[in-house]
Amino acid sequence: MQIAILGGTGDVGEGLALRWGYDTDHEVIVGSRDTERAREAASSYESKLAEHGRDVTIEGAKNPEAAAGADAVVAAVPAYHLTDTIKAVADKLDDAVLVTPAVGMQRDEDGFHYNPPSAGSVTALAAGAAPEDTTVVGAFHNLAAGRLADLDDDLEIDTLLVGDDDDAKATVADLADDIEGLRPLDAGGLANAPEIEGITPLLINVAQHNDGLHDLGVRFE
Amino acid sequence: MQIAILGGTGDVGEGLALRWGYDTDHEVIVGSRDTERAREAASSYESKLAEHGRDVTIEGAKNPEAAAGADAVVAAVPAYHLTDTIKAVADKLDDAVLVTPAVGMQRDEDGFHYNPPSAGSVTALAAGAAPEDTTVVGAFHNLAAGRLADLDDDLEIDTLLVGDDDDAKATVADLADDIEGLRPLDAGGLANAPEIEGITPLLINVAQHNDGLHDLGVRFE
Numbered sequence: 001m002q003i004a005i006l007g008g009t010g011d012v013g014e015g016l017a018l019r020w021g022y023d024t025d026h027e028v029i030v031g032s033r034d035t036e037r038a039r040e041a042a043s044s045y046e047s048k049l050a051e052h053g054r055d056v057t058i059e060g061a062k063n064p065e066a067a068a069g070a071d072a073v074v075a076a077v078p079a080y081h082l083t084d085t086i087k088a089v090a091d092k093l094d095d096a097v098l099v100t101p102a103v104g105m106q107r108d109e110d111g112f113h114y115n116p117p118s119a120g121s122v123t124a125l126a127a128g129a130a131p132e133d134t135t136v137v138g139a140f141h142n143l144a145a146g147r148l149a150d151l152d153d154d155l156e157i158d159t160l161l162v163g164d165d166d167d168a169k170a171t172v173a174d175l176a177d178d179i180e181g182l183r184p185l186d187a188g189g190l191a192n193a194p195e196i197e198g199i200t201p202l203l204i205n206v207a208q209h210n211d212g213l214h215d216l217g218v219r220f221e
Numbered sequence: 222m223q224i225a226i227l228g229g230t231g232d233v234g235e236g237l238a239l240r241w242g243y244d245t246d247h248e249v250i251v252g253s254r255d256t257e258r259a260r261e262a263a264s265s266y267e268s269k270l271a272e273h274g275r276d277v278t279i280e281g282a283k284n285p286e287a288a289a290g291a292d293a294v295v296a297a298v299p300a301y302h303l304t305d306t307i308k309a310v311a312d313k314l315d316d317a318v319l320v321t322p323a324v325g326m327q328r329d330e331d332g333f334h335y336n337p338p339s340a341g342s343v344t345a346l347a348a349g350a351a352p353e354d355t356t357v358v359g360a361f362h363n364l365a366a367g368r369l370a371d372l373d374d375d376l377e378i379d380t381l382l383v384g385d386d387d388d389a390k391a392t393v394a395d396l397a398d399d400i401e402g403l404r405p406l407d408a409g410g411l412a413n414a415p416e417i418e419g420i421t422p423l424l425i426n427v428a429q430h431n432d433g434l435h436d437l438g439v440r441f442e
Contacts, residue, residue, distance in 0.1 A: 110412035114419075157442060160427065186430035187423065191331035195423035198335075202408065202416035206381065206441055209407035219440040220427055221378060 004070035006031040006063045006085050007077035009041040012101055015148025019179045021049045021056045022151050029059045031066030052151050067092040072175060074099040079122045086129040093134045097168040100126035101140035103197040112201035116194055123193035135168035137161060139176060142199045144215035155181030157217030160196045164189050185220060225291035227252040227284045227306050228298035230262040233322055236369025240400045242270045242277045243372050250280045252287030273372050288313040293396060295320040300343045307350040314355045318389040321347035322361035324418040333422030337415055344414035356389035358382060360397060363420045365436035376402030378438030381417045385410050
């Protein structure tokens with residue numbers, strides 16, 4: 001499978017690229033607004049994978065070139081870049097599943113809080129920005145990027161998926177399941193995204209208030 | 222310690238009463254709007270505990286009588302009864318910590334959704350209804366009642382605590398920690414409650430969409 005990671009130079013993008021590079025034979029393409037930065041990141045991911053004994057080729061390209069021909073396009077950009085990023089690749093999405101892991105947060109003196117856009121969730125914002133015939137799946141919202149990028153970490157955490165197209169959701173569930181230690185769980189339709197996105201600020205709050213807990217993930221048991 | 226469980230005839234109240242009855246020597250008092258219902262529930266909990274080899278006395282009383290003299294008062298009532306229930310016991314709270322596990326949810330065709338009151342969270346609603354000098358701690362929001370009431374279930378889940386008074390929060394953390402298999406985690410101040418309460422509808426959505434998962438709890442790892 002060909003996976004484009006838009007904003008793949010960021011920390012979540014790095015984590016996903018490394019995991020798919022390490023655990024699968026999927027073809028991973030790192031996208032960025034800047035070709036050179038994309039190539040540099042791809043090259044550094046190749047080096048990290050080589051250090052872990054995996055001889056993998058990871059391409060780097062401008063976001064629209066990365067998206068072209070991909071089966072899954074992951075918009076691993078901050079919420080405030082999401083609409084622009086999706087619009088920039090809109091005519092390259094073809095039959096690709098668009099995957100959105102972004103979350104909206106704000107911080108005040110009490111801690112981090114979920115701050116959804118008027119669309120209801122950042123996942124819904126992505127769906128609204130996507131071409132009408134593109135299927136959108138929300139996934140990978142609550143993953144600690146540092147831990148994802150640490151290939152020595154066993155993860156053993158869950159990721160929740162939402163989407164209104166069952167086939168697209170199954171495709172992304174397989175991609176999640178391909179990552180060792182990550183368990184995909186179906187949380188229903190796109191309308192169920194807010195409660196998932198709200199977990200991310202909570203994870204930060206919990207890590208800040210409890211000694212010995214950091215880079216938290218969540219597990220449903 | 223003396224623990225009053227207001228609305229202790231309900232399913233969350235039952236679960237907490239059974240767990241504290243089984244795992245601790247705390248004095249548990251089941252409160253209800255109706256004395257007879259409270260006594261019947263208390264008696265049935267005693268029987269269940271006896272079946273598990275624990276000879277424990279659980280009292281039943283009207284909510285205000287249950288609250289009088291308690292060190293911790295758990296308002297285990299649905300969100301829409303919370304304000305009335307707290308007002309009814311307000312002059313009995315003295316130095317008790319008021320514990321609020323209630324969550325606001327609504328259901329539509331997509332699933333369950335978090336539906337906070339205008340106070341920002343149900344936990345904040347409880348704090349607003351309590352006397353000014355009463356300390357309020359949000360806890361036990363995301364526990365599957367059926368599993369809590371099943372003393373053969375090992376739990377192995379977390380409960381998140383929020384509160385603006387560290388001593389009160391520590392008291393409730395101890396009460397949570399007293400329950401075998403339940404790990405209390407500090408999630409900061411009362412303002413951080415919405416993201417916790419939002420997990421409850423999510424747990425229901427996840428259980429509905431994944432075979433073999435039900436009565437879910439959450440674990441931060």
